[in-house]
Amino acid sequence: MATAKPKGPASNSDKPDGKVWLYLVLLTLQYGAQPLLSKRFIRREVIVTSSxxxxxxxxxxxxxxLLAKEGTLLRMYKEWTLVGSLTxxxxxAAIYALQNSLLQISYKNLDSLTFSMLNQTKLFFTAFFTYLILRxxxxxxxxxxxxxxxxAAVLLSIGEGSSSGSSGNNHDQILFHGIVPxxxxxxxSGLASALCQWASQVKKHISYLMTVEMSIIGSLCMLASTYKSPDGEAxxxxxxxxxxTLLTLIPVLSNAVGGILVGLVTSHAGGVKKGFVIVSALLVTALLQFIFDGKPPSLYCLVSLPLVITSISIYQKYPFKVKRKEA
Structure with a gap:
């Protein structure tokens, strides 16, 4: 008699509970507000690496x-191993560091419209690697x-980049230093997101602990780069x-909260749902720009809103169901 495979720790049939929905909403608001906070409170003179x-x-x-508040900090300290942390x-952390470097290269050689549209392909790669690694x-x-x-992401990107000029670089420069990176x-990004989900849901690595480890490893990589980088010289x-200034702390702390929320969302809801958060946050940004800067949302934004709502509703309502084999 053939038996059905046991459901994994992160099955698509699992519906997020109230706490996970709270994480999703808070991360959406943080992602949406972060561009405005950074623009208003981080001066041009601030060195990027320092922030x-x-x-x-x-x-x-x-x-x-948060670990101390949960009462697990001492236990985590006793159980922590270097090999487990690196695994x-x-x-x-290394993948995210390389990804950020590639994005910086690409951003300088592509117009914002092309960059934003190509950057949305990470949603597909996240779904692909989630299947490959977690099945x-x-x-x-x-x-x-x-x-x-x-x-919806492409429409939002077009709306954002409609007023930007095109890049004046030659074709090879655009291809090899823009599109390819x-x-x-x-x-x-898709691979790293799937690996984080695997570590938290299969290896049972606590989200807060992963945040600490990845932040430390990423910071060490960044500190090493300051020996030769312009930011290090500055x-x-x-x-x-x-x-x-004191106001610089606002976007810095907001970004830190967002980093912790990303870990919680990836751990409890999965990397694919994080993609929905990223796109939904673009709508939040457009709304906040209208409220605080008086900049009305574009037609592209208004068209994208029902698409995002519909996609989220469909994704939650129709999860993948394992077909049980009978003898």
């Missing part, structure tokens, strides 16, 4: 506080929902907090 390192430090402190968090299949309806989400970064010349 990133400060954010990673805030993430570590916040995650340790669960080392590879995703999480998508139903036909969920694949259709992902397609709707990609369409962002596509490779999308592949890496820090040595002007000081770590050059250009900072």
């Amino acid at each position: 990133v390192l400060a954010c990673e430090a805030a993430k570590v402190i916040g995650a340790l506080i 669960a968090s080392g590879l995703p 999480q299949k998508q139903s036909v309806q969920q694949l259709g929902a992902l397609f709707l989400l990609i369409v 962002v596509l490779v970064a999308s592949v890496l 820090i040595r010349r002007h000081g770590f907090f050059h250009g900072w």
Whole structure:
């Protein structure tokens, strides 16, 4: 008699509970508000590396506080091993570091419209690697929902980049220093997201602990790069907090909270649902720009809203169901 395969720890049939929905909503709001907070409170003189390192430090402190509040900090300390840490968090942290570098290269050689559209392909790669590593299949309806989400993301990207000029670089420069890096970064983003989900749901690595480990590993990689980077030279010349004000702490701390929420969402809801958060956050950004800057949402944004709502509804309503084999 053939038996059905046991449901894995992160089956698509699992519906997020109230706490997970709270994480999803908070992360959507944080993603949506972050561009406006950064634009308003981070001055041009602030060195990028200093703000990133400060954010990673805030993430570590916040995650340790939450672990202590849960009463698991001492147990985590006793059970922690270097090998286990590198296995669960080392590879995703290194992948994310490489991904960020590729995105910086690509952003300089592509117009914002092309960059934004190509960057949305990470949703497909996240679903692909989630299936490859965790064997999480998508139903036909969920694949259709992902397609709707990609369409919404493309429309939002067009709306964002409609006023931007095209790049003046030659074809080879655009291809090899623009298109190729962002596509490779999308592949890496999907892989890293699936690995984080595997570590939390299969290896039972606690989300807060992964946040601490990945922040420390990422910060060490960034500190190593400062020996040769322009930001490292600027820090040595002007000081770590050059250009900072008290208001600079607002976007830095907000970004740190978002980093912790990303870990919770990936752990409890999966990397694919994080993609829905990212696209939905673009709508939140458009709404906040209208409220605080008086900039009305574009027609593309208004068309994208029902697409996002429909895609989220379909994805949740029609999960993949395992067909049971009878004897």
